[in-house]
Amino acid sequence: MAYRETEKVIARKEDKRVRLISAARELIAEGGFSSVQMSSVAAAAGVATGTVYRYFPSKAELVAEVFRVVxxxxxxxxxxxxxxxxxxxxxxxxxxxxxxxxxxMAPRLAYALIFEPGDPLVEAERIVFRRSYARIMSEILKDGIAQGEFISQPVDIVANCIVGGFAEALIGPLAPDHAATQSEREETISTIVNFCLKAVSK
Amino acid sequence: MAYRETEKVIARKEDKRVRLISAARELIAEGGFSSVQMSSVAAAAGVATGTVYRYFPSKAELVAEVFRVVxxxxxxxxxxxxxxxxxxxxxxxxxxxxxxxxxxMAPRLAYALIFEPGDPLVEAERIVFRRSYARIMSEILKDGIAQGEFISQPVDIVANCIVGGFAEALIGPLAPDHAATQSEREETISTIVNFCLKAVSK
DNA sequence: CCATAAAGTGAATCTCCATTCATTTATATA
DNA sequence: TATATAAATGAATGGAGATTCACTTTATGG
Structure with missing residues (x-):
């Protein structure tokens, strides 16, 4: 036997995989899904284009994996x-x-994950992701209703309203540039919180 | 002089232009911006591919025009x-x-207009579109506040919350299939309306 | 019907990328 | 060091689709 995979190699491969995912995430954070090009990902990760295919079978799988991880x-x-x-x-x-x-921290990335259409693999992941968020919101709402703090409403629909509302107000096309001032950001957040709380309270 | 444009020709050209825009809109309604291919638009409008370029200088301009009109x-x-x-x-x-x-009536079209990233010409139109919606909401909110019906809040931010909330709940990835039942649709709409009214009321 | 000008055509071209693969380089054991 | 195996490379390939343009068809007015 003249060759077997060692710890060292496994670790280096794992590291490279992580680099590729990070590089792709960075590109999405800059310009959304359409900014992901296999050659750019490779360049950003410091490897050759072909190498990417030793880690991911296709661009769709790479992007889906980034989506999943993030x-x-x-x-x-x-x-x-x-x-x-x-x-x-x-x-x-x-x-x-x-x-x-x-x-x-990365509004364009958040926008892509939440709203930007992608290939079918991404869309499948998006459903999982969105359901998770909706689930979390629904739990809070259900507890609030049970405790008599919140008005009784169909929690699934209300959860969507809340998620859509704050996502839009924070990272939508008309959202203020939050890189600007701390205070503006705080005003936005507290307005959203008040809006949502008021909408669900008894 | 052996040729001059007549009414008849002008009318036929206008009609063809409209057909092209409709064909493109239809494609967006089926699969979003990425479903718009110049050859498909041409085919759907019953003309040759090259003809599209006699009416629109580029795909980007065609899509932007559809966006604007709709x-x-x-x-x-x-x-x-x-x-x-x-x-x-x-x-x-x-x-x-x-x-x-x-x-x-056309959820995928609505989603594209509201959320789907496109080329820069489309993005510019989107800002105009979204500002118009926000303006309409803001006017209602301002009047409501002035009349003492609504609580005083920053109307721009609240307008975004409302638009994002109802868009998400109606056409977002987790929205129920509204082709299904009339009653489910009505429940969704009335829940959203109640949610928004409660959020803004005094 | 003829001459002129525009409208229409669609195959050919061009560009952009994802994907492949023959070759090179690195690693592991004997 | 020599051999075996895998990892890495990046130029070449292939496909999708936007755009062009030489040519054909249609409309107009004389």
Missing amino acids: TQWEVDVMGQVAATGDNPRVRLEGAIATFAKRAL | TQWEVDVMGQVAATGDNPRVRLEGAIATFAKRAL
Whole structure:
């Protein structure tokens, strides 16, 4: 036997895989899905174009994997925050504030994940992602209704209204440039929170 | 002089132009911007591919023109409804119901116009379109605040929340299939209306 | 019917990328 | 060091689709 995969090689491959995903994520964060070109991803990761295909069978799979990795992380973070504390109002506020803080770090990326159509593999992941967000919101709403804090409404529909509302107000085409001032950002976030709380409260 | 453009020719050209725009709109309504191919547009309009270029200098201009025509019409309709009546609650409800009725006729088209990224010409039109919607909402909100019906809030931000919320709930990726049942559709619309009214009311 | 000008045509061209693959380089064991 | 195997390379290939243009058809007025 003259060759076997060693730890070192496995680690280096894993590292390269991560680099490729990061490079692709960075490109999406700059210009959405259409900015992802296999040659650009390769260049950004410091490898040759062909190498990308040793890690991902196609561009569609690469983009879907980026989508999966990024959204799973976001859902985990949001889930943690939304499960913290007993008061559903506080939890709702926390969820929105968390989304805001994170989405505004990379608004174009957030927009792509939430709204930008992509190939079928991406669309399938999007459904998973969106359902996760909707689930988190619905849980808060259900608890709030059970505790008598929130008015009884169809939680699935209301969850969509809330997610759509804050996403639009934060990263939609008319959203103010949040790179600008801290105070403007805070006004936006608190207005959104108040809007949502008022809409669901008893 | 052996040739001059006659009424007949002008009319036929205008008709062809309209056909091309309709064909392109139809394609967007089926699969979004990426479904627009110059050869498909030509085929759908019953002309040769080259003919499209006698009416529009490029695909980008054609799509932008479709965007302009469709959204101007939608904004006009919405503006009419939103200006009808004195009671801001009724006007808000009317605006949302109108959007719902129209968007659900062609959900994929509505999604493209509102959310789907496109080339720079389209993005420029989108800003115009979205500002028009936001303006209509803001007017209702301002009147409501002035009349003491609505709570005082930053109307621009709230307008975005409302537009994002109802768009998401009606045509977002998790929106129920409204081709299904009339009653489900009505439940969705009334839930959204209640949500928005509650959020803005005093 | 003829001459002129525009409208219409669609195959050929051009561009952009995803994907492939013959070749080179690196790693592991004997 | 020599051999075996895998990883990496990047130029070449292939396909999709936007755009062009030499040619054909249609309309107009004399």
